[in-house]
Amino acid sequence: MTLLxxxxxxxxxxxxxxxxxxxxxxxxxxxxxxxxxNGAGKTTILRTLAGLLKPSEGxxxxxxxxxxxxxxxxxxxxxxYPVFHPWMTGxxxxxxxxxxxxxxxxxxxxxxxxxxxxxGIADARNMRIGKYSGGMKQRLGIAQAIIHKPKLLILDxxxxxxxxxxxxxxxxxxxxxxxxxxxxFSTHILTDADEVSDALLLLHQGNIVESGSMAMLRQKxxxxxxxxxxxxxxxxxxxxxxxxxxxxxxHVERNVLQVNATDIAIARQEILAVAAKENWELxxxxxxxxxxxxxxxxxxxx
Amino acid sequence: MQWMTLFNKEMMExxxxxxxxxxxLVLILLxxxxxxxxxxxxxxxxxxxxxxxxxxxxxxxxxxxxxxxxSLSQLSSLGVLVIVLMAMGTIASERKSGVSELILVKPVxxxxxxxxxxxxxxxxxxxxxxxxxxxxxxxxxILYGDLSFKSFLLIFIFYGLWLTFVxxxxxxxxxxxxxxxLVAFLSILTIMGMSIVTQIFGHIIEWSPNxxxxxxxxxVIAGEVSSDLVATSVVAIALSLIxxxxxxxxxxxxxxxx
Numbered sequence: 001m002t003l004l005x006x007x008x009x010x011x012x013x014x015x016x017x018x019x020x021x022x023x024x025x026x027x028x029x030x031x032x033x034x035x036x037x038n039g040a041g042k043t044t045i046l047r048t049l050a051g052l053l054k055p056s057e058g059x060x061x062x063x064x065x066x067x068x069x070x071x072x073x074x075x076x077x078x079x080x081y082p083v084f085h086p087w088m089t090g091x092x093x094x095x096x097x098x099x100x101x102x103x104x105x106x107x108x109x110x111x112x113x114x115x116x117x118x119x120g121i122a123d124a125r126n127m128r129i130g131k132y133s134g135g136m137k138q139r140l141g142i143a144q145a146i147i148h149k150p151k152l153l154i155l156d157x158x159x160x161x162x163x164x165x166x167x168x169x170x171x172x173x174x175x176x177x178x179x180x181x182x183x184x185f186s187t188h189i190l191t192d193a194d195e196v197s198d199a200l201l202l203l204h205q206g207n208i209v210e211s212g213s214m215a216m217l218r219q220k221x222x223x224x225x226x227x228x229x230x231x232x233x234x235x236x237x238x239x240x241x242x243x244x245x246x247x248x249x250x251h252v253e254r255n256v257l258q259v260n261a262t263d264i265a266i267a268r269q270e271i272l273a274v275a276a277k278e279n280w281e282l283x284x285x286x287x288x289x290x291x292x293x294x295x296x297x298x299x300x301x302x
Numbered sequence: 303m304q305w306m307t308l309f310n311k312e313m314m315e316x317x318x319x320x321x322x323x324x325x326x327l328v329l330i331l332l333x334x335x336x337x338x339x340x341x342x343x344x345x346x347x348x349x350x351x352x353x354x355x356x357x358x359x360x361x362x363x364x365x366x367x368x369x370x371x372x373s374l375s376q377l378s379s380l381g382v383l384v385i386v387l388m389a390m391g392t393i394a395s396e397r398k399s400g401v402s403e404l405i406l407v408k409p410v411x412x413x414x415x416x417x418x419x420x421x422x423x424x425x426x427x428x429x430x431x432x433x434x435x436x437x438x439x440x441x442x443x444i445l446y447g448d449l450s451f452k453s454f455l456l457i458f459i460f461y462g463l464w465l466t467f468v469x470x471x472x473x474x475x476x477x478x479x480x481x482x483x484l485v486a487f488l489s490i491l492t493i494m495g496m497s498i499v500t501q502i503f504g505h506i507i508e509w510s511p512n513x514x515x516x517x518x519x520x521x522v523i524a525g526e527v528s529s530d531l532v533a534t535s536v537v538a539i540a541l542s543l544i545x546x547x548x549x550x551x552x553x554x555x556x557x558x559x560x
């Protein structure tokens with residue numbers, strides 16, 4: 001079921017194109033990561049979806065929302081650097097934002113209690129936000145974004161500013177939230193995207209250059225190599241490896257033989273079979289999977 | 303109700319940042335400064351060494367109406383400046399800091415957002431004006447002569463309309479630019495510009511809100527509300543409402559991020 005349809009969205013600032021004619025669809029209870037280098041247009045897209053910017057061209061549609069209805073009711077948004085009223089307490093701010101989203105005071109209070117607990121800042125509920133640390137503000141930011149149970153949660157770089165512990169906790173929280181709502185988040189940390197998202201949108205200079213599930217992208221940009229290390233006599237082993245049918249080429253890198261293959265699975269089978277039969281002096285056998293970074297560089301540069 | 307949520311937040315903010323304390327105090331100070339210093343002027347001169355021999359100083363006798371004008375002229379200059387500076391960031395600083403990014407992605411109606419801020423500022427300014435003029439009225443009565451409570455109330459209400467107009471100007475510029483200092487500058491420029499235009503074209507523009515003070519003076523002397531005062535008040539209210547509506551439209555047309 002489609003939740004969000006973005007059609008030919010474009011955004012220009014003073015003649016400069018930030019987002020160039022992008023289209024994508026988004027299903028219920030999925031988590032999509034928007035990845036791309038700085039300046040790729042991630043924040044612009046998220047702000048436009050949240051209604052803070054007006055699209056220069058194109059349309060954004062949320063399913064089941066009447067055209068005269070306010071889409072903001074169904075969207076929760078956390079900016080990259082959330083700023084709060086420093087004179088309010090965390091509890092007060094949550095109740096305030098809940099009430100703005102049409103919860104009654106009582107509902108807002110109950111929900112705020114639950115969320116403060118959930119994001120792990122319940123102890124600081126009555127502390128002025130001015131005294132919160134960066135990590136606490138980020139958590140409060142997530143809590144205020146989901147106070148009205150939105151269908152779509154938009155997070156702009158939710159973990160980039162956090163320390164490793166905070167990052168882990170927020171990622172776990174996102175994993176949990178995925179069961180209740182769809183999440184669209186941006187990041188330039190590719191492993192984070194890999195961890196929680198079901199699909200990726202790769203963004204470069206305002207264009208979606210690639211999209212799809214992690215598994216699909218891995219397969220498409222498969223660049224795996226096999227690294228072999230021998231006790232001695234590397235050149236003769238290289239010749240033997242190159243003679244194998246499935247191997248397309250090899251090169252030596254710091255005493256390690258890097259083997260490229262047309263089909264990595266078959267190459268592995270062949271190499272191990274020959275090595276066992278001829279009793280090769282193999283020290284190390286390693287299959288190098290393409291990292292997300294490699295894939296990203298490849299997509300961006302192509 | 304969403305409007306009340308926004309209004310309560312403004313009231314709470316103005317309470318916590320002590321505006322509810324210092325704005326009334328400043329207006330009290332400004333309102334009683336001239337009435338008291340004029341009354342005690344002979345003693346003050348004596349205390350600082352007196353006049354040279356042979357010099358004679360003739361101090362004018364002030365009527366209660368003149369004393370009211372002293373208070374109002376202080377409020378119209380320094381008082382307006384203080385009010386403009388106090389209100390210059392009400393929307394602009396929220397946009398500048400980025401808090402509005404969190405608030406306005408919630409389904410907040412822009413009309414509620416702006417009118418709630420306007421109303422909260424008016425509540426503060428009218429309350430501060432009330433205590434300021436009350437203090438001035440008290441000293442007028444004990445130092446100069448009788449001024450009826452009814453006159454005091456009428457002065458308060460009609461002068462309050464002028465400050466309402468000032469607040470509406472500040473709100474309007476708040477929706478236009480997001481630098482608080484610039485909001486203050488443009489607001490003061492507008493008020494000064496209007497004052498100059500009113501003085502130059504006084505014979506054509508009889509009902510400019512800038513004339514409220516002089517009609518209030520006439521009212522205190524004559525003891526009755528002139529039709530000019532009523533007409534000027536209507537113009538001030540109408541202009542305030544037009545500015546408020548214009549604010550809502552400019553804000554709607556604005557992009558709220560970036």
